[in-house]
Amino acid sequence: MKSVGAPELRENKLQYRSANLNLYIYPDALVEDYLKLCPIDHTWMGLSHAIRDKLNSEFQIPEKLRSLPGKLIYFSLGFTGSSVVELMKRMMSILSKSKHRFIIVKGQFLNDYELPPNMWGETFVPQVEILPFVDLVITHGGNNSLLETLYFGKPLIVLPVLADQHDNAQRVVEKKTGLKFNPFSVGEDELLKAIDNVLSDTEMYAKVKMISEEMRQSKSLERLVERIESIAENPIMPPLIEQKSQRY
Helix, strand or coil: CHHHCCCCCCCCCCCEEECCCEEEECCHHHHHHHHHHCCCCCCEEEECCCCCCCCCCCCCCCHHHHCCCCCEEEEECHHHHHCCHHHHHHHHHHHCCCCCEEEEECCCCHHHCCCCCCEEEECCCCHHHHHHHCCEEEECCCHHHHHHHHHCCCCEEECCCCCHHHHHHHHHHHCCCEEECCCCCCCHHHHHHHHHHHHCCHHHHHHHHHHHHHHHHCCHHHHHHHHHHHHHHCCCCCCEEECCCCCC
16 A cells, blocks of 8 residues: 555555446446436546456356256355355255256365266356356355355355355345345255246346346446546545445
8 A cells, every 4th residue: 555655554444435437246237226326526436347367268068968858047155155064064964956057166175075976066167158058047146155045047045155146145035136145044945936936027037137138238338437537637535535434
Protein backbone atom coordinates (compact mmCIF):
# COMPACT_ATOMS: atom_id res chain seq x y z
CA MET A 1 0.00 0.00 0.00
CA LYS A 2 2.72 2.47 0.99
CA SER A 3 4.75 1.74 -2.15
CA VAL A 4 2.00 3.25 -4.32
CA GLY A 5 1.45 6.26 -2.09
CA ALA A 6 -1.56 4.90 -0.22
CA PRO A 7 -2.05 5.00 3.56
CA GLU A 8 -0.55 2.17 5.55
CA LEU A 9 -3.02 -0.55 6.55
CA ARG A 10 -3.70 -0.35 10.28
CA GLU A 11 -3.79 -3.43 12.48
CA ASN A 12 -7.00 -5.43 11.93
CA LYS A 13 -8.12 -2.90 9.31
CA LEU A 14 -7.84 -4.63 5.96
CA GLN A 15 -10.56 -2.83 4.03
CA TYR A 16 -10.60 0.75 2.82
CA ARG A 17 -13.00 2.67 0.69
CA SER A 18 -11.43 4.47 -2.23
CA ALA A 19 -12.20 8.10 -2.97
CA ASN A 20 -11.70 7.28 -6.68
CA LEU A 21 -13.30 3.94 -7.46
CA ASN A 22 -14.88 1.03 -5.60
CA LEU A 23 -15.95 -2.05 -7.53
CA TYR A 24 -18.45 -4.82 -6.88
CA ILE A 25 -18.84 -7.82 -9.17
CA TYR A 26 -22.44 -9.03 -9.40
CA PRO A 27 -25.01 -9.31 -12.22
CA ASP A 28 -27.40 -6.38 -12.53
CA ALA A 29 -30.39 -8.73 -12.30
CA LEU A 30 -29.28 -9.87 -8.85
CA VAL A 31 -28.34 -6.49 -7.40
CA GLU A 32 -30.81 -3.96 -8.81
CA ASP A 33 -33.30 -4.25 -5.94
CA TYR A 34 -30.47 -3.94 -3.41
CA LEU A 35 -29.44 -0.65 -5.00
CA LYS A 36 -32.98 0.70 -4.65
CA LEU A 37 -32.96 -0.11 -0.92
CA CYS A 38 -29.40 1.05 -0.29
CA PRO A 39 -28.25 3.62 -2.88
CA ILE A 40 -24.50 3.92 -3.38
CA ASP A 41 -22.49 7.01 -4.24
CA HIS A 42 -20.67 7.87 -7.46
CA THR A 43 -17.41 6.18 -6.38
CA TRP A 44 -19.00 2.75 -6.83
CA MET A 45 -19.27 0.82 -10.09
CA GLY A 46 -20.70 -2.61 -10.79
CA LEU A 47 -19.07 -5.22 -13.01
CA SER A 48 -21.57 -7.72 -14.35
CA HIS A 49 -19.05 -10.56 -14.39
CA ALA A 50 -15.35 -11.35 -14.42
CA ILE A 51 -15.28 -14.68 -16.23
CA ARG A 52 -11.83 -16.25 -16.11
CA ASP A 53 -10.02 -17.34 -19.25
CA LYS A 54 -10.68 -20.91 -20.32
CA LEU A 55 -8.28 -23.38 -18.81
CA ASN A 56 -8.50 -26.22 -21.34
CA SER A 57 -10.12 -25.62 -24.71
CA GLU A 58 -9.87 -29.33 -25.51
CA PHE A 59 -12.01 -30.54 -22.59
CA GLN A 60 -14.54 -33.25 -23.42
CA ILE A 61 -17.05 -35.14 -21.29
CA PRO A 62 -15.16 -38.12 -19.83
CA GLU A 63 -15.80 -41.38 -21.67
CA LYS A 64 -16.96 -42.98 -18.41
CA LEU A 65 -20.02 -40.68 -18.40
CA ARG A 66 -20.84 -40.49 -22.12
CA SER A 67 -22.75 -43.75 -22.35
CA LEU A 68 -24.66 -43.31 -19.09
CA PRO A 69 -28.29 -42.06 -19.04
CA GLY A 70 -29.53 -38.97 -17.29
CA LYS A 71 -28.70 -35.29 -17.23
CA LEU A 72 -25.14 -34.06 -16.61
CA ILE A 73 -24.60 -32.25 -13.31
CA TYR A 74 -21.53 -30.42 -12.02
CA PHE A 75 -20.80 -30.66 -8.27
CA SER A 76 -18.30 -28.51 -6.38
CA LEU A 77 -18.17 -27.42 -2.74
CA GLY A 78 -15.02 -25.37 -3.25
CA PHE A 79 -11.72 -25.75 -1.45
CA THR A 80 -13.17 -25.58 2.06
CA GLY A 81 -16.23 -27.76 1.51
CA SER A 82 -14.35 -30.45 -0.39
CA SER A 83 -11.84 -30.63 2.47
CA VAL A 84 -14.54 -31.91 4.83
CA VAL A 85 -14.19 -35.57 3.92
CA GLU A 86 -17.22 -36.80 5.89
CA LEU A 87 -19.39 -34.20 4.16
CA MET A 88 -18.12 -35.26 0.74
CA LYS A 89 -18.74 -38.92 1.55
CA ARG A 90 -22.28 -38.05 2.61
CA MET A 91 -22.94 -36.11 -0.59
CA MET A 92 -21.51 -38.88 -2.78
CA SER A 93 -23.68 -41.45 -1.02
CA ILE A 94 -26.81 -39.41 -1.70
CA LEU A 95 -25.95 -38.58 -5.32
CA SER A 96 -25.03 -42.20 -6.08
CA LYS A 97 -28.77 -42.92 -5.89
CA SER A 98 -29.61 -40.31 -8.53
CA LYS A 99 -30.51 -41.32 -12.09
CA HIS A 100 -28.24 -38.56 -13.38
CA ARG A 101 -24.48 -38.25 -14.11
CA PHE A 102 -22.06 -36.11 -12.12
CA ILE A 103 -18.73 -34.36 -12.62
CA ILE A 104 -17.20 -33.95 -9.16
CA VAL A 105 -14.53 -31.63 -7.79
CA LYS A 106 -12.98 -34.02 -5.24
CA GLY A 107 -10.54 -31.57 -3.66
CA GLN A 108 -7.25 -32.31 -1.97
CA PHE A 109 -8.44 -35.48 -0.21
CA LEU A 110 -9.48 -37.30 -3.37
CA ASN A 111 -7.87 -40.56 -2.22
CA ASP A 112 -9.95 -40.71 0.97
CA TYR A 113 -13.09 -41.91 -0.81
CA GLU A 114 -14.21 -43.54 -4.06
CA LEU A 115 -16.67 -42.15 -6.56
CA PRO A 116 -19.78 -44.20 -7.45
CA PRO A 117 -20.28 -45.45 -11.05
CA ASN A 118 -22.40 -42.43 -12.08
CA MET A 119 -19.58 -40.00 -11.29
CA TRP A 120 -16.22 -38.82 -12.58
CA GLY A 121 -13.94 -36.38 -10.80
CA GLU A 122 -10.47 -35.09 -10.07
CA THR A 123 -8.78 -32.96 -7.42
CA PHE A 124 -9.61 -29.88 -9.47
CA VAL A 125 -11.35 -29.63 -12.85
CA PRO A 126 -11.58 -26.83 -15.46
CA GLN A 127 -14.86 -25.35 -14.27
CA VAL A 128 -15.24 -22.70 -16.98
CA GLU A 129 -14.76 -25.37 -19.65
CA ILE A 130 -17.21 -27.78 -18.04
CA LEU A 131 -20.13 -25.44 -17.39
CA PRO A 132 -21.32 -25.19 -21.02
CA PHE A 133 -21.80 -28.98 -21.11
CA VAL A 134 -23.88 -29.44 -17.95
CA ASP A 135 -27.60 -29.11 -17.21
CA LEU A 136 -27.37 -28.14 -13.53
CA VAL A 137 -24.74 -26.94 -11.06
CA ILE A 138 -24.62 -27.97 -7.40
CA THR A 139 -22.24 -25.54 -5.71
CA HIS A 140 -21.11 -24.04 -2.41
CA GLY A 141 -22.12 -20.66 -3.82
CA GLY A 142 -18.83 -18.79 -3.91
CA ASN A 143 -18.96 -15.61 -5.96
CA ASN A 144 -16.89 -16.95 -8.88
CA SER A 145 -18.96 -20.13 -9.11
CA LEU A 146 -22.24 -18.20 -8.88
CA LEU A 147 -21.32 -15.72 -11.61
CA GLU A 148 -19.79 -18.31 -13.93
CA THR A 149 -22.81 -20.59 -13.59
CA LEU A 150 -25.24 -17.78 -14.41
CA TYR A 151 -23.03 -16.57 -17.26
CA PHE A 152 -23.45 -19.95 -18.93
CA GLY A 153 -27.19 -20.00 -18.20
CA LYS A 154 -27.40 -22.91 -15.76
CA PRO A 155 -29.70 -23.18 -12.72
CA LEU A 156 -28.21 -23.86 -9.31
CA ILE A 157 -28.63 -25.83 -6.14
CA VAL A 158 -26.54 -24.03 -3.53
CA LEU A 159 -25.10 -25.82 -0.49
CA PRO A 160 -23.41 -22.93 1.37
CA VAL A 161 -20.63 -23.65 3.84
CA LEU A 162 -19.36 -20.24 5.00
CA ALA A 163 -19.08 -16.47 4.50
CA ASP A 164 -20.71 -14.89 1.42
CA GLN A 165 -21.91 -18.28 0.23
CA HIS A 166 -24.98 -17.97 2.48
CA ASP A 167 -25.85 -14.55 1.03
CA ASN A 168 -25.40 -15.83 -2.52
CA ALA A 169 -27.59 -18.84 -1.77
CA GLN A 170 -30.34 -16.54 -0.52
CA ARG A 171 -30.08 -14.40 -3.65
CA VAL A 172 -30.44 -17.50 -5.82
CA VAL A 173 -33.69 -18.39 -4.07
CA GLU A 174 -35.04 -14.83 -4.09
CA LYS A 175 -34.34 -14.46 -7.80
CA LYS A 176 -35.76 -17.90 -8.61
CA THR A 177 -32.59 -19.14 -10.29
CA GLY A 178 -32.23 -22.17 -8.04
CA LEU A 179 -32.64 -23.68 -4.58
CA LYS A 180 -30.57 -23.76 -1.40
CA PHE A 181 -30.04 -26.36 1.34
CA ASN A 182 -27.85 -26.89 4.36
CA PRO A 183 -25.29 -29.45 3.10
CA PHE A 184 -24.86 -30.93 6.57
CA SER A 185 -28.55 -31.62 7.20
CA VAL A 186 -30.32 -31.90 3.82
CA GLY A 187 -32.10 -35.23 3.55
CA GLU A 188 -31.46 -37.80 0.85
CA ASP A 189 -34.98 -37.72 -0.60
CA GLU A 190 -35.08 -33.93 -0.23
CA LEU A 191 -31.95 -33.37 -2.31
CA LEU A 192 -32.72 -35.99 -4.96
CA LYS A 193 -36.22 -34.60 -5.43
CA ALA A 194 -34.85 -31.05 -5.63
CA ILE A 195 -32.48 -32.08 -8.43
CA ASP A 196 -35.32 -33.52 -10.50
CA ASN A 197 -37.55 -30.51 -9.79
CA VAL A 198 -34.93 -28.00 -10.93
CA LEU A 199 -34.12 -30.00 -14.06
CA SER A 200 -37.79 -29.95 -15.07
CA ASP A 201 -38.46 -26.29 -14.16
CA THR A 202 -38.82 -24.53 -17.53
CA GLU A 203 -39.49 -21.14 -15.91
CA MET A 204 -36.25 -21.34 -13.95
CA TYR A 205 -34.29 -22.23 -17.07
CA ALA A 206 -35.86 -19.27 -18.86
CA LYS A 207 -34.88 -16.98 -16.00
CA VAL A 208 -31.22 -18.04 -15.92
CA LYS A 209 -31.05 -17.83 -19.72
CA MET A 210 -32.29 -14.24 -19.56
CA ILE A 211 -29.70 -13.35 -16.90
CA SER A 212 -27.00 -15.05 -18.96
CA GLU A 213 -27.87 -12.97 -22.01
CA GLU A 214 -27.83 -9.76 -19.94
CA MET A 215 -24.40 -10.61 -18.53
CA ARG A 216 -22.96 -11.40 -21.96
CA GLN A 217 -24.33 -8.16 -23.45
CA SER A 218 -23.20 -5.99 -20.55
CA LYS A 219 -20.89 -3.09 -21.35
CA SER A 220 -19.79 -2.75 -17.73
CA LEU A 221 -16.21 -3.84 -18.44
CA GLU A 222 -15.78 -1.18 -21.12
CA ARG A 223 -17.22 1.45 -18.77
CA LEU A 224 -14.87 0.32 -16.04
CA VAL A 225 -11.83 0.67 -18.30
CA GLU A 226 -12.94 4.18 -19.28
CA ARG A 227 -13.42 5.09 -15.62
CA ILE A 228 -9.94 3.81 -14.66
CA GLU A 229 -8.36 5.77 -17.52
CA SER A 230 -10.20 8.90 -16.41
CA ILE A 231 -9.05 8.44 -12.81
CA ALA A 232 -5.46 7.91 -13.95
CA GLU A 233 -5.57 11.35 -15.54
CA ASN A 234 -7.39 13.10 -12.68
CA PRO A 235 -7.10 11.16 -9.41
CA ILE A 236 -8.82 12.34 -6.27
CA MET A 237 -6.43 12.75 -3.36
CA PRO A 238 -6.03 11.25 -0.86
CA PRO A 239 -6.52 8.00 -2.82
CA LEU A 240 -8.06 5.98 0.02
CA ILE A 241 -10.39 6.59 2.92
CA GLU A 242 -11.24 4.05 5.58
CA GLN A 243 -14.29 1.90 4.95
CA LYS A 244 -16.87 2.13 7.72
CA SER A 245 -18.96 -0.99 8.18
CA GLN A 246 -22.72 -0.51 7.93
CA ARG A 247 -25.63 -2.77 8.72
CA TYR A 248 -28.98 -2.52 7.01
